[in-house]
Each structure stands twice: as structure tokens, then as C-alpha cells.
Amino acid sequence: MFGKGLRPLSIATVAMLAAGLSLVFFYAPIETDQGIIQKIFYLHVPLAIVALVGFVVGGVFAIAHLRTGNRKWDAYSYVSIHMSVIFGVAVLLTGSIWAKASWGHWWVWDEPTLVSFLIVFLMYATYYPFRYAIEDPERQARYASVFAITAGAFVPLNFMAVRMAQSLVHPRVFATANGGLPGSMMLTFLFCLAAIALLWVTLVKFELTAKSASGQVKRLRRALDAPAPGSGSRIAPEVS
Amino acid sequence: MHALLASAPALPLGEGGKYVAGAYIVFLVLIVVYVAIMAAKLQRIERELRELASFAEQRKAEEQREEVSADV
Amino acid sequence: MTSSRAAFAAILGKDLRAELRTLQSLPAMALFSVTTFVIFRFGLDRTSLSGSLAAGVLWATLLFAAVLGINRLFVAEREEGGFDAIRLAPIDRSALFTAKAAALLVYLLALEVIAVPVFALFFLHDLGGLVPLALVLLLADLGLAATGTLISSMAVNSRARDLLVPLVLLPLVVPLMIAATGATEPLLALGGPGYDRFGTWLMVLGLYDLIFGLVGYAVFDFLLED
Numbered sequence: 001m002f003g004k005g006l007r008p009l010s011i012a013t014v015a016m017l018a019a020g021l022s023l024v025f026f027y028a029p030i031e032t033d034q035g036i037i038q039k040i041f042y043l044h045v046p047l048a049i050v051a052l053v054g055f056v057v058g059g060v061f062a063i064a065h066l067r068t069g070n071r072k073w074d075a076y077s078y079v080s081i082h083m084s085v086i087f088g089v090a091v092l093l094t095g096s097i098w099a100k101a102s103w104g105h106w107w108v109w110d111e112p113t114l115v116s117f118l119i120v121f122l123m124y125a126t127y128y129p130f131r132y133a134i135e136d137p138e139r140q141a142r143y144a145s146v147f148a149i150t151a152g153a154f155v156p157l158n159f160m161a162v163r164m165a166q167s168l169v170h171p172r173v174f175a176t177a178n179g180g181l182p183g184s185m186m187l188t189f190l191f192c193l194a195a196i197a198l199l200w201v202t203l204v205k206f207e208l209t210a211k212s213a214s215g216q217v218k219r220l221r222r223a224l225d226a227p228a229p230g231s232g233s234r235i236a237p238e239v240s
Numbered sequence: 241m242h243a244l245l246a247s248a249p250a251l252p253l254g255e256g257g258k259y260v261a262g263a264y265i266v267f268l269v270l271i272v273v274y275v276a277i278m279a280a281k282l283q284r285i286e287r288e289l290r291e292l293a294s295f296a297e298q299r300k301a302e303e304q305r306e307e308v309s310a311d312v
Numbered sequence: 313m314t315s316s317r318a319a320f321a322a323i324l325g326k327d328l329r330a331e332l333r334t335l336q337s338l339p340a341m342a343l344f345s346v347t348t349f350v351i352f353r354f355g356l357d358r359t360s361l362s363g364s365l366a367a368g369v370l371w372a373t374l375l376f377a378a379v380l381g382i383n384r385l386f387v388a389e390r391e392e393g394g395f396d397a398i399r400l401a402p403i404d405r406s407a408l409f410t411a412k413a414a415a416l417l418v419y420l421l422a423l424e425v426i427a428v429p430v431f432a433l434f435f436l437h438d439l440g441g442l443v444p445l446a447l448v449l450l451l452a453d454l455g456l457a458a459t460g461t462l463i464s465s466m467a468v469n470s471r472a473r474d475l476l477v478p479l480v481l482l483p484l485v486v487p488l489m490i491a492a493t494g495a496t497e498p499l500l501a502l503g504g505p506g507y508d509r510f511g512t513w514l515m516v517l518g519l520y521d522l523i524f525g526l527v528g529y530a531v532f533d534f535l536l537e538d
Contacts, residue, residue, distance in 0.1 A: 040263045043264060043267055044263070093270075097263045130480055133470035146462075146466065147466070150462065153523055153524070157519065157523060158486060160487070161491055164512065207278075210278060214281075217285055
């Protein structure tokens with residue numbers, strides 16, 4: 001039963017997000033270096049961290065799928081990656097806004113973390129056409145798991161390579177976000193991180209519940225020998 | 241309320257404020273869009289369940305009619 | 313396991329002999345590279361290249377030529393039942409991975425034997441950087457072979473396989489390209505080869521090779537399941 005516990009989880013998520021927002025704007029002091037623009041970090045960085053962890057989690061579920069052969073792990077893997085891609089869109093958009101505010105351009109190649117993230121995002125964006133191209137559902141699930149594991153191994157390597165490619169002239173802006181943060185900022189940051197992580201978990205559960213419901217409907221349809229309306233999605237694994 | 245606003249040192253004023261607001265609004269919009277998509281999915285599930293329920297009831301009614309006519 | 317080694321040798325030998333006999337991939341890859349160099353000459357409006365521009369042109373061309381070869385890597389297996397043969401044989405299935413990756417490595421090296429001298433002929437004035445470049449090429453080819461074999465084996469059983477390889481492979485090899493061009497750029501610098509962070513980049517290449525070689529070897533079994 002996926003839907004179990006969804007309500008308390010959602011309430012907790014909303015509460016934490018609201019509390020986090022309040023901390024950001026009423027508690028955390030304004031940074032001297034970047035001023036009010038620094039506030040974007042409390043949103044952008046937690047989103048990025050949660051998205052990346054989500055990708056790795058997708059890879060872990062994929063390992064479980066290959067080892068046990070139980071297709072539910074593939075559904076977990078797919079939804080984890082799917083949610084992280086969506087969060088990834090938010091990361092890139094907020095990152096772009098931050099870049100415009102800080103550097104005056106909507107995109108900068110100077111920030112290695114943002115560039116790495118773009119590459120990781122592009123990598124995982126190919127997950128969908130990749131799944132779509134394989135017709136047999138069992139094979140699709142297996143290959144998708146291989147993809148998720150390979151991509152998971154790719155993430156740290158990619159970050160390392162991009163960071164190294166940066167010219168050492170431009171200071172790493174993110175260093176100011178995490179190094180030597182005063183206590184109140186660190187507290188706010190960690191709280192926001194927890195809130196965004198909770199949001200990710202809640203939405204993943206939400207998605208799995210919807211999938212499960214669709215799966216049950218299909219199951220019912222088959223049991224009743226009722227005519228089916230149209231074919232389901234070819235790439236999203238079924239949950240039943 | 242005014243006291244709360246007055247005591248908040250970090251409310252957006254000045255140049256950077258609109259970007260900060262923009263970023264948080266983008267985040268909110270994404271969440272809302274996601275919820276809307278999920279709502280559409282839910283509606284579809286509900287509709288299909290309704291169809292299946294009426295289909296099952298129909299079949300049950302037919303079976304009962306057949307039983308009745310078989311008795312006769 | 314001796315039988316694995318024998319299988320490896322057998323598959324590798326078959327592949328190389330087949331390629332030598334039919335000459336399907338190699339000439340195409342080589343010709344593609346040379347033509348691409350010409351296109352770059354006109355596209356960039358340059359008759360000599362150095363530094364980052366030279367590294368970029370060289371590596372982009374090699375990468376796209378490699379994709380041509382990678383696309384065709386498992387075609388024979390798919391068309392002639394090579395996958396079934398491997399499944400039935402009592403050997404470690406990952407032998408297919410290592411053999412195919414080794415074959416791809418040979419193709420890439422052969423490609424570079426042709427393409428790099430042509431590149432030097434067209435664009436380079438100072439050939440001092442070419443010897444250390446060979447080391448960079450070797451390490452990068454190892455990584456490309458591992459990743460390319462992995463992706464190719466997945467793509468060969470899908471629809472639109474010609475699209476799938478470039479789509480999925482390219483982001484995966486970005487760190488490899490970053491390291492390769494990072495090492496190559498100072499080698500082809502205007503004033504003579506430099507070794508700025510050369511060792512570090514080689515280490516990154518080696519790390520990439522290791523990680524993706526292991527990952528490919530580990531997961532390949534699952535790709536062959538029916």
C-alpha cells in the first residue's frame with residue numbers, strides 16, 4: 001500500500017517548507033558579500049543536493065532490481081530518477097536566476113557545480129528516450145537498471161572532471177555558501193535541506209501511489225475482461 | 241502584522257530582491273504544475289474506476305437476467 | 313579461467329578478422345575524420361590550429377568518428393545470433409564485453425594512426441606534442457572502448473539504435489573529453505608542448521577507464537539475459 005502515511009507526510013512537508021521559508025527570510029541574516037541575492041542559495045543548493053542524492057538512490061534501487069529480479073525495484077528506480085530530473089529542472093532554473101543576479105548573465109560557464117549539474121541532467125534526460133527505445137518490458141526494466149547504475153557511477157566522476165577544468169582565476173562561489181557559515185545561516189541551510197528532502201520523498205511516494213492506483217485499475221480491467229481504452233505509457237513501469 | 245514585517249531584516253528590498261522572489265516563485269510554480277498534473281492523473285483513474293464499476297454492474301445485471309430466463 | 317581467456321581470444325580474433333576482411337567500419341571512420349577536418353578548416357576559417365582550438369577540433373572529430381564504429385559494434389552479433397551463442401556457451405559472459413571492448417580499442421587506435429597524422433599535416437606546425445599525445449590517446453581510447461561497448465550492447469536490441477548510441481553515449485563521455493582535451497591543450501600550444509597538469513589529467517582518464525571498465529564488466533551479464 002503506497003498511499004499509507006501520505007497524509008501525515010504531506011502535512012509535515014508543507015509545515016517544514018513553510019518553516020524553512022520563514023527561517024530564510026526572517027531569521028537568517030543578510031550576507032555582506034552578495035546581499036539579498038544569497039538567499040537563493042537556501043533554495044538552489046538543497047534542491048541540487050536532493051536531486052543528486054535522488055539519482056544515486058535511483059541507482060541503488062536499480063542494483064536491488066538486478067539482484068532480486070523484483071520489478072517493484074525498477075518502479076522505485078524509475079520514479080526516483082524521474083523526480084530528480086524534475087528537481088533538476090528547478091535547480092537549473094534557480095541556478096540561472098542566481099547567475100543573472102550575480103554575474104548579469106542567464107548562464108555562466110564559470111560555476112563548475114552548475115555546469116556539472118547540467119551535464120548530469122542531460123545524462124539523465126536521456127533515460128526516457130532510452131527506455132522508450134526498448135520494447136520488451138522485462139528487457140526495458142533490466143537495461144534501465146544498467147543505465148541507472150552506470151549513470152550513478154558517472155556523477156562523482158563528472159563533478160571531479162568539471163571542477164578540474166575550471167580556470168583557477170574565478171573563485172568558487174559555492175565555497176562561500178558552505179565554508180565558514182555563521183551558525184544561523186548553517187541552521188537555516190540544514191533546515192531547508194531537510195525540508196526539500198522531505199518534499200522529494202513525499203512526491204516520490206505520491207507518484208508511486210498514483211502508479212499503483214493505475215496498476216490496480218488495469219488489474220481490475222483484466223479481471224473483468226473489460227475493454228481497454230488506449231494503451232498505457234510504454235516507458236513508465238507498472239506498479240501493481 | 242506590522243511589527244512582524246518591521247522586525248524582519250531580510251525582506252526583499254532593492255535590486256536583488258526581485259531575483260530572489262523570482263527564484264522562489266519558480267519553485268512554487270513547479271510544485272503547482274506538478275500537483276495539477278497529478279490531479280489530472282487522479283481524475284483519469286477515477287473516471288476509469290467509474291466505468292469499470294458500471295461495466296461490472298451491467299454484467300451482473302445481465303447474468304441475473306439470464307438466470308431468471310433459464311429458470312423459466 | 314582458461315576457458316574465459318580462450319573465449320576472449322576467439323571473439324577478439326573473429327572480430328578483427330571479420331573487420332579486416334570486410335573493412336566496414338575502419339575506412340568509414342577514417343574518411344569521416346579527414347572530411348571533418350576539412351569542414352573545420354573552412355568552418356573556423358583557420359589553416360593552423362593550436363592550444364584549446366586544436367584540442368577541441370581533434371577530440372570532437374575523434375569522438376564522432378568513434379560513434380560511427382560504436383554503432384556497428386554488435387551488428388554482427390545481432391544479425392547472426394552471436395548473442396545466443398554466448399548465452400549457451402559455458403563461459404563467463406563478460407568475456408564478450410572484454411573481447412568487444414578490446415576490438416573497439418583496436419579500431420580506435422587504428423583510426424588514430426590515420427587521423428592524427430592527417431590532423432598534424434593539416435593544422436599543426438610543431439610536432440613536439442605528438443608523442444605524449446599518444447599516451448593521452450591510449451588512455452582516452454580505453455575509456456571510450458569500455459563505455460562505447462556498454463552502450464552499444466544496449467542499443468543494438470532497441471529501435472532507433474543509430475540514434476540511441478550518440479544520444480546516451482555523449483553525456484557519458486563528457487568527463488573523458490574534459491580530461492582528454494585538458495591534457496591535449498597544453499601539448500599543442502603555440503610555443504611548444506607544455507605539461508600543465510598533465511599528470512592530473514592522465515589520472516582522471518585512468519580513473520574513468522577503471523570505473524567504467526569495472527561497471528561494464530559487472531553489469532554485462534544482465535544485458536545478455538533473455
